[in-house]
Amino acid sequence: MKIAIYGVSRSGKDYLIDRVVNHLNLNSDIKACHIEGSKTLNSIAFETYGRSFKSLCESDKVALRKKFVDIVNQKEKEYQLVIVDGHYSFINENSYNVVFTDEDKNTYDHFFYLDTPSHMIIKFARNSGGEKRNLDITEEQVFNWKLYEKDELQKVCSLLDKELVILDEDAQSCVDFIESWVKGFDEKYSYNKMANNILDGLTNELSQVNEVLLLDCDKTVSTNDVTYDFCQELDIDSYALKKIFRNDRYTSYQFYKVWCLYKSKEAPLIVSASEISLERANLSNDILGLIKNRRDALVIGITSGVYQIWDLISKKHDLFNVLIGNTCSNSLDYYVTPLLKRSIVLELQKRKKNVTAIGDSIIDIPMLESADFGYIVAHEKVNRVVEKYLVQEKSTQIKQIFRSEFGYSLSNVSELEVA
Numbered sequence: 001m002k003i004a005i006y007g008v009s010r011s012g013k014d015y016l017i018d019r020v021v022n023h024l025n026l027n028s029d030i031k032a033c034h035i036e037g038s039k040t041l042n043s044i045a046f047e048t049y050g051r052s053f054k055s056l057c058e059s060d061k062v063a064l065r066k067k068f069v070d071i072v073n074q075k076e077k078e079y080q081l082v083i084v085d086g087h088y089s090f091i092n093e094n095s096y097n098v099v100f101t102d103e104d105k106n107t108y109d110h111f112f113y114l115d116t117p118s119h120m121i122i123k124f125a126r127n128s129g130g131e132k133r134n135l136d137i138t139e140e141q142v143f144n145w146k147l148y149e150k151d152e153l154q155k156v157c158s159l160l161d162k163e164l165v166i167l168d169e170d171a172q173s174c175v176d177f178i179e180s181w182v183k184g185f186d187e188k189y190s191y192n193k194m195a196n197n198i199l200d201g202l203t204n205e206l207s208q209v210n211e212v213l214l215l216d217c218d219k220t221v222s223t224n225d226v227t228y229d230f231c232q233e234l235d236i237d238s239y240a241l242k243k244i245f246r247n248d249r250y251t252s253y254q255f256y257k258v259w260c261l262y263k264s265k266e267a268p269l270i271v272s273a274s275e276i277s278l279e280r281a282n283l284s285n286d287i288l289g290l291i292k293n294r295r296d297a298l299v300i301g302i303t304s305g306v307y308q309i310w311d312l313i314s315k316k317h318d319l320f321n322v323l324i325g326n327t328c329s330n331s332l333d334y335y336v337t338p339l340l341k342r343s344i345v346l347e348l349q350k351r352k353k354n355v356t357a358i359g360d361s362i363i364d365i366p367m368l369e370s371a372d373f374g375y376i377v378a379h380e381k382v383n384r385v386v387e388k389y390l391v392q393e394k395s396t397q398i399k400q401i402f403r404s405e406f407g408y409s410l411s412n413v414s415e416l417e418v419a
Contacts, residue, residue, distance in 0.1 A: 007114035233273035342366035
């Protein structure tokens with residue numbers, strides 16, 4: 001397995017990768033190595049041309065990058081895991097010099113991005129020595145640089161049908177997650193395989209219908225987010241969740257961290273918190289009416305929140321035929337990420353099902369865009385991230401449903417409501 005971890009200068013990639021490699025080599029049967037990207041390219045440059053990589057002309061740099069890829073591929077023959085620290089671009093005032101190449105795109109199995117807080121990167125840059133020291137770059141420049149790189153790498157990963165996993169400054173958590181990823185990628189993190197496995201378990205249910213109604217749960221079926229009630233009962237500060245998902249990061253790593261929070265709690269507390277959250281759930285009458293009128297369809301609830309809560313809600317109110325969600329158990333089969341939601345839609349369509357999907361947040365956008373009919377709801381307020389997406393994405397197929405006080409810049413009446 002070959003993993004590339006990207007991030008702006010002074011984000012701590014080398015430190016993190018060294019910790020991962022040392023941990024795996026000492027505590028597992030995985031033989032891992034770290035190839036330092038810039039250092040290795042510089043070494044090859046001096047060996048080949050007697051000069052630094054930075055001083056070479058572009059054609060020579062291209063040739064050396066190809067040699068670097070050969071080194072990576074050779075190391076994979078010796079090690080089960082090869083991790084490379086990479087640069088997507090370098091900043092030049094407020095523009096960016098992209099150094100990411102097609103060789104990079106086609107070499108690695110997985111792409112991670114270390115999204116260290118901008119103020120920490122500034123501190124590291126100020127305290128570094130030699131060429132790595134930077135006294136001029138500002139926190140705003142670092143923030144925009146990271147934003148640019150994440151957006152561009154996301155485009156690359158979308159083309160490759162891979163997840164861009166966003167890591168953070170919590171080094172120990174990153175080490176544990178990467179170990180989980182390496183050991184269990186096919187079983188837990190390959191969202192296409194997970195979608196196929198989930199639907200293979202629903203063969204009988206799917207054989208009886210042509211239509212599927214796929215519903216997000218928190219703030220879609222309910223008007224409130226019962227996950228926050230759940231966390232409050234478990235004495236998990238809502239700030240802890242916001243910190244994990246800050247800057248709208250919703251990748252496998254973030255859901256892994258939330259699962260770690262939940263599974264640290266005793267089972268009776270989980271049960272109690274789920275029951276209290278059940279009582280606090282405010283269900284949408286509009287959605288309840290829709291479910292009641294769509295009994296010809298297989299109704300699937302899919303939640304990135306807490307499965308245990310929605311299992312209770314569904315049973316009490318007779319909501320779903322099937323529920324897919326993140327559990328709080330010690331053994332977890334999958335994480336309901338935006339890409340898994342999307343893959344569920346695509347897999348249903350492969351099985352010749354017409355999919356109507358409804359959601360409320362940016363987590364749901366891939367699912368809504370992929371569905372035959374995708375609808376956004378806004379029960380209590382407009383989601384600012386969704387609003388920004390819908391303004392920028394001129395070709396979106398998403399419509400708003402049950403629009404009343406809170407509206408996006410979309411058609412006033414959806415086809416579903418007219419029907």
